[in-house]
Amino acid sequence: MVDATRAAQRPRSMFEKIWTRHVIAEREGGESLIYIDRNFVHEGPFYAFDGLRLENRKVHRPLKQFAIADHYAPTKHREAGVVAIQDPDIRRMIEQLEQNARDFGVPLIGMTDARQGIMHVVAAELALVQPGMITTAADSHTTSIGAFGALAFGVGASEIKHILATQSLWFRKPKTMRVTVEGSLPRGVAAKDVILAVVGKVGLSGGTGHVIEYAGPAIGAMTMDERMTICNMSIEMGARAGMVSPDETTFAYLKGRQYAPPAEYWERALAFWRGLPTEPGAHFDQEISLDTSRIEPMVTWGNLPEHALPISARVPHPDEAASEKQRGHYERALAYMQLEPGMRLTDVAVDRVFIGSCTNARFEDLAAAAEILKGRHAVVPAMVSPGSTDVKRRAEAAGLDRIFKEAGFEWRDSACSMCVGSNGDFALPGERCASTSPRNYENRQGRGVRTHLMSPAMAAAAAVTGRLTDVRNLG
Ligand SMILES: CC(C)[C@H](C(=O)O)[C@@H](O)C(=O)O
Numbered sequence: 001m002v003d004a005t006r007a008a009q010r011p012r013s014m015f016e017k018i019w020t021r022h023v024i025a026e027r028e029g030g031e032s033l034i035y036i037d038r039n040f041v042h043e044g045p046f047y048a049f050d051g052l053r054l055e056n057r058k059v060h061r062p063l064k065q066f067a068i069a070d071h072y073a074p075t076k077h078r079e080a081g082v083v084a085i086q087d088p089d090i091r092r093m094i095e096q097l098e099q100n101a102r103d104f105g106v107p108l109i110g111m112t113d114a115r116q117g118i119m120h121v122v123a124a125e126l127a128l129v130q131p132g133m134i135t136t137a138a139d140s141h142t143t144s145i146g147a148f149g150a151l152a153f154g155v156g157a158s159e160i161k162h163i164l165a166t167q168s169l170w171f172r173k174p175k176t177m178r179v180t181v182e183g184s185l186p187r188g189v190a191a192k193d194v195i196l197a198v199v200g201k202v203g204l205s206g207g208t209g210h211v212i213e214y215a216g217p218a219i220g221a222m223t224m225d226e227r228m229t230i231c232n233m234s235i236e237m238g239a240r241a242g243m244v245s246p247d248e249t250t251f252a253y254l255k256g257r258q259y260a261p262p263a264e265y266w267e268r269a270l271a272f273w274r275g276l277p278t279e280p281g282a283h284f285d286q287e288i289s290l291d292t293s294r295i296e297p298m299v300t301w302g303n304l305p306e307h308a309l310p311i312s313a314r315v316p317h318p319d320e321a322a323s324e325k326q327r328g329h330y331e332r333a334l335a336y337m338q339l340e341p342g343m344r345l346t347d348v349a350v351d352r353v354f355i356g357s358c359t360n361a362r363f364e365d366l367a368a369a370a371e372i373l374k375g376r377h378a379v380v381p382a383m384v385s386p387g388s389t390d391v392k393r394r395a396e397a398a399g400l401d402r403i404f405k406e407a408g409f410e411w412r413d414s415a416c417s418m419c420v421g422s423n424g425d426f427a428l429p430g431e432r433c434a435s436t437s438p439r440n441y442e443n444r445q446g447r448g449v450r451t452h453l454m455s456p457a458m459a460a461a462a463a464v465t466g467r468l469t470d471v472r473n474l475g
């Protein structure tokens, strides 16, 4: 009894509060069976449905799922429909998703649906994610929507099958990390620069097994679009999830959206949501802090997101690596990226620019890029794939599409597109691409393609100069 009282008084983190509410059962070895509020599937994990068919099982709670076409959706000529997709493998992936949704009674946002988009962008736009929820998807960047004060886990296809069959999943309880971001964003510095700086500091595996809470004045001042960019890249540090406390910004974003609590439940929802934030004095297994006043626009030079540096820096020498392992990564990255140690990042010429992905293709991202492109022209091939069909529509209503097109950019439909190339949108072999996506892995944007990650404004700057460029110099 005394212990229980003490436990109740102990200050709790947002993670602990949400986790505890969702535990159905615990088993030896420290695993908990967790209730899943909502699960998302894209074209990838179709074998989860095949598995259910084989075992003659149903989806337990079909209306707690959402199937969204994003990875394989073409970014051109979409109005012609799925049947018009030329590549039979790509067509099959989308047809399968639609078939599985129909067969199992799962709500579908298909390729030509007005609500279509990258699932993590759509989940927010429709308020399918809300504070206090636990959501899952067979996609590592599910972490994005933890920005709403939810726990959002990326899981594997076999786990998706378990979730479809039971609406729950066994998890080992993650550890916790808090990243406190002080200060306010200097001119020319975007949320992407902040998270690239964090990933550079924490490293590839520094967040392994942890749920990261991003806190501090810089995060509190961010819009939902920016917070999603931050949470999106949690996975690039190995973290299980990323989250931000829900606040007035969160509530204002959610209000009135399709799946938000309706007016008669709104006050009750608010009262619950307001009780979620971390209490002062709550314990975190790791604490890290960062001051934005020292952050510059960032770019990656290598093949891991942690290979992030301020644009004013030079390409590092393997001797600068912090460990033998990292030295190996540096050597391999220098060879693949065809860069010389010591060269200025601003001397690196690019062949192509991609503005898109669940990291950086929401409305504010496109607006930031368009701001730089106004009255300027791209000197290399460049394209925009908006994060969702709704983002595309809003951007067009605001005239952003005209700015992009006048600057020589292709204005495409919404999909994962050249972030990963599943739909066939690749850069040409060996090209060097300035990209707003979250990953710079070898061959990800095409065979031998060398990817440099950066913010939308920095990508626009690279497009008009043909090299990695400090956007602050373009005014
Ligand atoms: C295809 C999918 C499983 C993958 C992921 O999990 O992240 C993709 O979205 C990515 O960004 O690499």
Ligand code: SF4
Pocket: 071, 118, 139, 141, 356, 357, 358, 359, 415, 416, 417, 419, 420, 437, 438
């Ligand atoms: S946009 Fe890129 S990172 Fe995001 S889900 Fe699609 S492939 Fe993954």
